[in-house]
Amino acid sequence: MMGEEEGWQYLDALHKNVAQYMHSGSRPCKAAGAGEYPIGISFDYRAVKQKNDGEPIEPVFPAEGSGWDIEANALVKKAEIKPEAKTFLDWAITPEISKQYAASFPITAVKTDVPVPAGYPADPLAQLIENDLNWAAENRDRILEEWTKRYDAKSEPKTE
Numbered sequence: 001m002m003g004e005e006e007g008w009q010y011l012d013a014l015h016k017n018v019a020q021y022m023h024s025g026s027r028p029c030k031a032a033g034a035g036e037y038p039i040g041i042s043f044d045y046r047a048v049k050q051k052n053d054g055e056p057i058e059p060v061f062p063a064e065g066s067g068w069d070i071e072a073n074a075l076v077k078k079a080e081i082k083p084e085a086k087t088f089l090d091w092a093i094t095p096e097i098s099k100q101y102a103a104s105f106p107i108t109a110v111k112t113d114v115p116v117p118a119g120y121p122a123d124p125l126a127q128l129i130e131n132d133l134n135w136a137a138e139n140r141d142r143i144l145e146e147w148t149k150r151y152d153a154k155s156e157p158k159t160e
Helices: 004-015 027-033 044-052 083-092 095-102 133-154
Strands: none
Touching: 004 133, 027 044
16 A cells, blocks of 8 residues: 555554564454453454454554455365365355345445444445555565564464
């Protein structure tokens, strides 16, 4: 969103205020909800769920926009695909199941008549930043390598 040079400068400044980088996307929010840290940068779903479940946190959606979190189901193309896999995917895209997804997630692949869940911006699509997914995929390894070099010293230990 800022371009690479300005983006790294921003992350360098933010890094000074980060106590620990966690490997789980939901754990920072869980740690904030438990009072371990005052702020946790996490998935919107986790923050909204915890707030709606009565935890003492307040989800904040950046005025600049939010990044993307894509969850998907798919069949891997291979010689033999079990019928149960196709049955599951057929079930997963039914209108009934799509409505269940929409009860928790503000953006779904299948349009439903379910209102945006409480705690999300009224127009969740407008909240998303522009994202060049092809560029991100092409540059992923290089960016992760640079991030690791700059910030990994504050990462929690990996568990097996």
